[in-house]
Amino acid sequence: MTTTPQDLRTDQTPLAPGAPRSGTTFLGLPTAPRGVGHLRGDRSFPDAARDALRDGQLRANLGHATQTIRGKRARVVAELPDWQQLRAAGSALKAATMARLDEHLEELERQVTARGGTVHWARDAAEANRIVTDLVRATGTDEVVKVKSMATQEIGLNEALEAAGIAAHETDLAELIVQLGDDKPSHILVPAIHKNRAEIREIFLRTMPRVDADLTDEPRRLAMAARSHLRERFLRARVAISGANFAVAETGTLAVVESEGNGRMCLTLPETLITVMGIEKLVPTWPDLEVFLQLLPRSSTGERMNPYTSMWAGVTPGDGPQDFHLVLVDNGRTAVLADEVGRQALHCIRCSACLNVCPVYERTGGHAYGSVYPGPIGAVLSPQLTGVEDNASLPYASSLCGACYDVCPVAIDIPSILVHLRAEHVEAQEKPTAESVAFKALARAMSSPRLWRLAQRAAGLGRLLARGRPTMPAALPFPASAWTRSRDLPTPPAESFTAQWAREHGGRS
Amino acid sequence: MRVALFATCLVDTVVPQVARATAVLLERLGHEVVVPAGQACCGQMHVNTGYRREAVPIVANHVRAFAGAEAVVAPSGSCVASIHHQQAMVARRAGEHGLADEAEALAARTYELSQFLVDVLGVTDVGAYYAHRVTYHPTCHSLRLLKVGDRPLQLLRAVRGLELVELPGAESCCGFGGTFSVKNSDTSTAMLTDKMANVLSTHAEVCTAGDSSCLMHIGGGLSRLRSGTRTVHLAEILASTEDAVSPDQTTRPAVTA
Numbered sequence: 081m082t083t084t085p086q087d088l089r090t091d092q093t094p095l096a097p098g099a100p101r102s103g104t105t106f107l108g109l110p111t112a113p114r115g116v117g118h119l120r121g122d123r124s125f126p127d128a129a130r131d132a133l134r135d136g137q138l139r140a141n142l143g144h145a146t147q148t149i150r151g152k153r154a155r156v157v158a159e160l161p162d163w164q165q166l167r168a169a170g171s172a173l174k175a176a177t178m179a180r181l182d183e184h185l186e187e188l189e190r191q192v193t194a195r196g197g198t199v200h201w202a203r204d205a206a207e208a209n210r211i212v213t214d215l216v217r218a219t220g221t222d223e224v225v226k227v228k229s230m231a232t233q234e235i236g237l238n239e240a241l242e243a244a245g246i247a248a249h250e251t252d253l254a255e256l257i258v259q260l261g262d263d264k265p266s267h268i269l270v271p272a273i274h275k276n277r278a279e280i281r282e283i284f285l286r287t288m289p290r291v292d293a294d295l296t297d298e299p300r301r302l303a304m305a306a307r308s309h310l311r312e313r314f315l316r317a318r319v320a321i322s323g324a325n326f327a328v329a330e331t332g333t334l335a336v337v338e339s340e341g342n343g344r345m346c347l348t349l350p351e352t353l354i355t356v357m358g359i360e361k362l363v364p365t366w367p368d369l370e371v372f373l374q375l376l377p378r379s380s381t382g383e384r385m386n387p388y389t390s391m392w393a394g395v396t397p398g399d400g401p402q403d404f405h406l407v408l409v410d411n412g413r414t415a416v417l418a419d420e421v422g423r424q425a426l427h428c429i430r431c432s433a434c435l436n437v438c439p440v441y442e443r444t445g446g447h448a449y450g451s452v453y454p455g456p457i458g459a460v461l462s463p464q465l466t467g468v469e470d471n472a473s474l475p476y477a478s479s480l481c482g483a484c485y486d487v488c489p490v491a492i493d494i495p496s497i498l499v500h501l502r503a504e505h506v507e508a509q510e511k512p513t514a515e516s517v518a519f520k521a522l523a524r525a526m527s528s529p530r531l532w533r534l535a536q537r538a539a540g541l542g543r544l545l546a547r548g549r550p551t552m553p554a555a556l557p558f559p560a561s562a563w564t565r566s567r568d569l570p571t572p573p574a575e576s577f578t579a580q581w582a583r584e585h586g587g588r589s
Numbered sequence: 590m591r592v593a594l595f596a597t598c599l600v601d602t603v604v605p606q607v608a609r610a611t612a613v614l615l616e617r618l619g620h621e622v623v624v625p626a627g628q629a630c631c632g633q634m635h636v637n638t639g640y641r642r643e644a645v646p647i648v649a650n651h652v653r654a655f656a657g658a659e660a661v662v663a664p665s666g667s668c669v670a671s672i673h674h675q676q677a678m679v680a681r682r683a684g685e686h687g688l689a690d691e692a693e694a695l696a697a698r699t700y701e702l703s704q705f706l707v708d709v710l711g712v713t714d715v716g717a718y719y720a721h722r723v724t725y726h727p728t729c730h731s732l733r734l735l736k737v738g739d740r741p742l743q744l745l746r747a748v749r750g751l752e753l754v755e756l757p758g759a760e761s762c763c764g765f766g767g768t769f770s771v772k773n774s775d776t777s778t779a780m781l782t783d784k785m786a787n788v789l790s791t792h793a794e795v796c797t798a799g800d801s802s803c804l805m806h807i808g809g810g811l812s813r814l815r816s817g818t819r820t821v822h823l824a825e826i827l828a829s830t831e832d833a834v835s836p837d838q839t840t841r842p843a844v845t846a
C-alpha cells in the first residue's frame with residue numbers, strides 16, 4: 081500500500097472544479113435538482129414500507145434472494161485471511177482520494193484527453209442529460225444500447241433520451257426485466273431482485289417481440305430468450321452508454337465490472353461510447369485497482385472474481401469505439417464532500433452487500449426508499465445528494481443494527497452517518513414540532529436529578545391505566561399507539577429502582 | 590471491588606427488577622454496590638433520534654453522577670455502547686471539550702454486565718441456578734458495537750439446571766431500534782414477527798438478552814400473542830439461585846390477565 085491515513089488532508093475541504101466557494105465560507109453547495117432524475121420518492125419511507133410489507137410475493141422473493149447472496153458472500157469473504165486489512169486499505173484509499181478529488185479529476189481529464197477521449201463536466205442531472213442527448217443526436221442515430229449503470233438511473237437519462245425521441249435499450253438482464261416490465265429497479269446490483277422466475281417469464285411473454293410462446297420459467301430458457309432479444313440490438317447499435325465502476329486518474333483508464341458479458345458487447349461493438357460517471361468513482365493510480373477488484377466481486381455477487389472486467393483508455397485506432405466521451409457528473413456530490421461526517425458515503429463502490437444484509441431492506445424491498453439508491457447506503461446517500469429535507473424519512477429507515485457497517489468492503493460507518501443526518505434534519509426545523517418539544521422537555525428532566533425523579537414518578541402513574549394488569553391497555557393515544565398496536569407495554573412499577581434503593585439504604589447512594 | 594451501578598433510564602423506570610438482579614448478583618460475588626442517586630440516562634435516545642445538542646446536558650449529568658467511580662456497570666449493551674461511542678463525540682461537537690475528555694475517561698471504566706463479569710472479574714460460573722429452557726438473543730449493539738461475543742453464552746452455560754437452546758437467525762435484529770420501533774412501527778413489527786417465529790421454534794420457556802429495551806420489544810410481542818414464552822434479562826437469570834429466583838423476577842407467564 082502506498083497510502084497511509086496520514087495522507088488524509090482532512091483540514092481542507094476539497095471541491096470539484098467550478099464548485100462555488102467564497103473564501104472559506106460555503107455558500108450552500110448545490111444539491112441534486114428537483115424534477116429530474118430518481119433520487120426522491122413521492123411518499124415517506126414508513127408509508128411506502130407499509131404497502132410493501134403486505135406484498136407476500138415480494139417478501140418471499142426478497143427473503144429468498146437476500147439470504148442466498150448473504151450466504152455466498154460470507155463464504156468467499158471467509159476465505160481471505162487479510163479481508164480486514166483489505167477493507168482498511170480500501171477505506172484509506174478512498175479517503176485519501178476524496179481529500180484531493182479536484183486534483184485527481186483534472187489529472188483524469190488530461191489523461192483521457194491525451195488518449196483521444198473527450199471529457200464533459202456536468203454540474204447536475206439536467207446538464208448531464210443534455211450533454212448525452214446532444215452527443216447521441218450528433219451521431220444521427222435514434223437508439224442506444226446501455227450497460228447497467230447507477231449514474232444514468234440516478235439522473236433519469238432514459239427518460240431524457242426518450243423525450244428526445246431516442247430509444248435506450250437496457251442490456252443487463254435484470255435491468256432489461258425492469259425496463260420491459262415498466263417497473264423501477266429495487267436493488268443496485270440486481271435491479272429485478274423483487275421479481276421471481278414466473279413473473280419474469282410473464283414479462284418476457286408479454287413484451288418481447290418474437291419470443292418463443294412455449295417459454296418456461298427455467299433460468300436457462302429465460303436467459304436464452306433475453307440473449308436473442310438483445311443480440312439483435314447489439315449488432316444494430318451505433319452508440320453505447322455506460323457507467324463506470326472505476327476510473328484511474330494516472331492512466332485515464334475506465335473500468336466496468338460485470339457478470340454477463342452484455343456490458344462487454346456494448347463497450348466494444350458500437351462506434352461511439354459515452355460513459356457517465358459520478359465524480360467520486362476514481363482512484364489515483366493503477367495499483368489501487370488491486371484492492372478494489374478484490375473487494376468488489378466478493379462483496380457483491382459472492383464470487384472470487386467477476387467473469388468480465390472491461391478496461392479502456394481513450395480510443396484505440398481500429399479497435400473498439402472510435403469516439404469516446406466521458407461525462408463527469410456532480411449532481412450533489414460536492415455538497416456531500418463538504419460534510420465531514422457524511423462524505424464517507426462517497427466511498428461506496430456499489431457492491432450492494434449492505435442491502436443484502438439489511439433487515440429493513442430484506443422486508444421492505446428497494447422501492448420503499450423512493451430513490452434509485454435503496455437500502456442502508458441509499459438511506460445515507462440519497463438525502464445527502466438531494467439535501468436532507470427532500471428525503472427526510474430515509475435517515476430514520478434503519479434500526480441502527482450495524483450489519484451494513486460490518487459487511488461494507490470499504491468500512492463506511494453507515495449507522496453513524498444515519499444518526500448524523502437525523503440530527504441535520506432535526507436542526508433544520510425552524511418551528512418546534514411535537515417531537516422536538518417532547519425531546520427537549522425530556523432532556524431537561526434527564527439533566528436534573530430532581531426533575532428526573534419527578535418524571536419517573538409521573539411515568540409510574542401510568543400504571544393506573546392498567547388497573548392492576550401486568551400490561552398497559554392496547555388502545556393508547558399516539559405516539560404510544562404506534563408501539564401498542566403490535567406489542568404489549570409492561571405496566572410501570574410504583575417505584576423506580578433508584579428510589580427503592582435510596583429508601584432501603586437510608587438515602588445513601 | 591466497589592461497583593457503581595448504572596441502572597439505565599429504561600430499566601430504572603420500567604423494569605427495576607433487572608437493576609435489582611444486577612445488584613444482588615454483584616453483591617453475591619462479594620462486591621460492594623453503590624447506586625449513585627443523581628443518575629438518569631446516557632443520552633442515547635436523544636442522540637439516535639437526532640437531538641444531539643439536547644443530549645449534551647444529559648451526558649454532563651451522567652458524568653457528574655458517576656464522577657469518582659472506580660468501575661461502572663450497566664445491564665445494557667446498548668447504553669454502554671453509547672457511552673463508549675457517542676457521549677464524547679456529541680460533547681466535542683458542541684465544543685465541550687472538557688466534558689468530552691471526562692466522558693471518555695468514564696467510558697474507559699464503564700462495562701456491560703457480561704463483559705464486567707468475564708473480563709474484569711474473571712468469572713463465568715456465578716453460582717446461579719435456573720431450571721428453565723432458555724434461548725439467547727444477541728442484541729445488535731452488544732454484538733456489533735461492544736463485541737461481547739460469546740461472553741453471555743459462557744455465563745449461561747455455567748448456570749446449573751439451565752437448558753440452553755440455540756436461536757436460529759440469532760444475529761438478525763429484533764426490530765426494536767429505539768424510536769425506530771415507533772417511527773417505522775410496521776417494519777419494526779415485521780422484523781419482530783420473524784424474531785418471534787425463531788424464538789418460538791426453539792420451544793424455549795425464556796428468551797434472554799443483555800438489553801431490556803430489545804427484551805421489552807420481543808417480550809411485548811410474545812405477550813400480545815399470549816405465547817407463554819417470556820423474556821427475562823440475563824442479569825435476572827444470573828442472579829437466580831436454588832434458594833430464590835431473583836427478587837421480583839417473574840416466573841409466571843408474562844400475561845396473567
Ligand code: SF4
Pocket residue numbers: 379427428429430431432433434435457484487488489490491492
Ligand atoms: S455502502 Fe459499502 S456495502 Fe453498501 S453498497 Fe456501498 S460499498 Fe457496498
